[in-house]
Amino acid sequence: MVLADEINRASPKTQAALLEAMAERQVTVDGETHPLPTPFFVIATQNPVERGEGTFSLPEAQKDRFLIKDSLGYPDKAAERELLDRRDARDTSTPSVSRVLSADVLSEMQQATETVYVEDGIKEYIVDLVHATRSDSRTAVGVSPRGCQRLFEAVRATAAIYGRSFVVPDDVKAIAHETLAHRLVPTAEAKVENVTREQIVDDVLAEVSVPTVSRGGRA
Numbered sequence: 001m002v003l004a005d006e007i008n009r010a011s012p013k014t015q016a017a018l019l020e021a022m023a024e025r026q027v028t029v030d031g032e033t034h035p036l037p038t039p040f041f042v043i044a045t046q047n048p049v050e051r052g053e054g055t056f057s058l059p060e061a062q063k064d065r066f067l068i069k070d071s072l073g074y075p076d077k078a079a080e081r082e083l084l085d086r087r088d089a090r091d092t093s094t095p096s097v098s099r100v101l102s103a104d105v106l107s108e109m110q111q112a113t114e115t116v117y118v119e120d121g122i123k124e125y126i127v128d129l130v131h132a133t134r135s136d137s138r139t140a141v142g143v144s145p146r147g148c149q150r151l152f153e154a155v156r157a158t159a160a161i162y163g164r165s166f167v168v169p170d171d172v173k174a175i176a177h178e179t180l181a182h183r184l185v186p187t188a189e190a191k192v193e194n195v196t197r198e199q200i201v202d203d204v205l206a207e208v209s210v211p212t213v214s215r216g217g218r219a
């Protein structure tokens with residue numbers, strides 16, 4: 001697991017170096033290619049209010065390789081109080097970290113989503129949503145084919161989290177913003193009018209017809 005903390009403080013050259021690792025699961029050094037271990041994934045953080053000297057916007061190609069993007073927001077009152085308690089006792093040893101599962105089990109969990117059934121109607125729904133982002137007059141660049149595949153994977157994982165072996169339309173709606181919004185490039189006019197990527201996804205979800213599917217039955 002690679003944690004790129006405050007990734008928008010990395011230079012464009014450094015960010016570009018991550019593309020091969022994220023897309024091909026390999027790195028090339030001095031012309032020699034080295035495969036990365038399995039499982040392998042990247043988590044990144046950035047502070048959205050930091051704009052200007054010392055920060056760099058992530059290139060669209062790199063953002064497209066992140067499965068989802070989410071915002072943590074502020075902690076609730078209980079969590080913020082805990083922060084104060086930890087600060088007050090900063091000389092106290094922090095809790096130890098222990099492994100909760102092996103790499104083999106994690107790989108099995110990742111493969112489990114491949115068995116989640118997706119009806120043809122849901123597949124068409126996903127494709128229709130993606131194409132709607134491309135035809136929206138407020139987007140200069142819509143969701144890519146890679147983004148379409150990532151949404152397909154994300155809805156399978158969502159269904160599995162809810163304990164189902166099949167996908168329903170609500171799974172698509174539940175993960176659409178986190179999977180699609182960061183892949184959109186609004187037009188200059190949309191930016192001037194303060195149209196957000198999330199608003200575009202909202203409108204697309206409202207406009208595209210939701211399919212009626214059977215309860216996970218295979219044809």
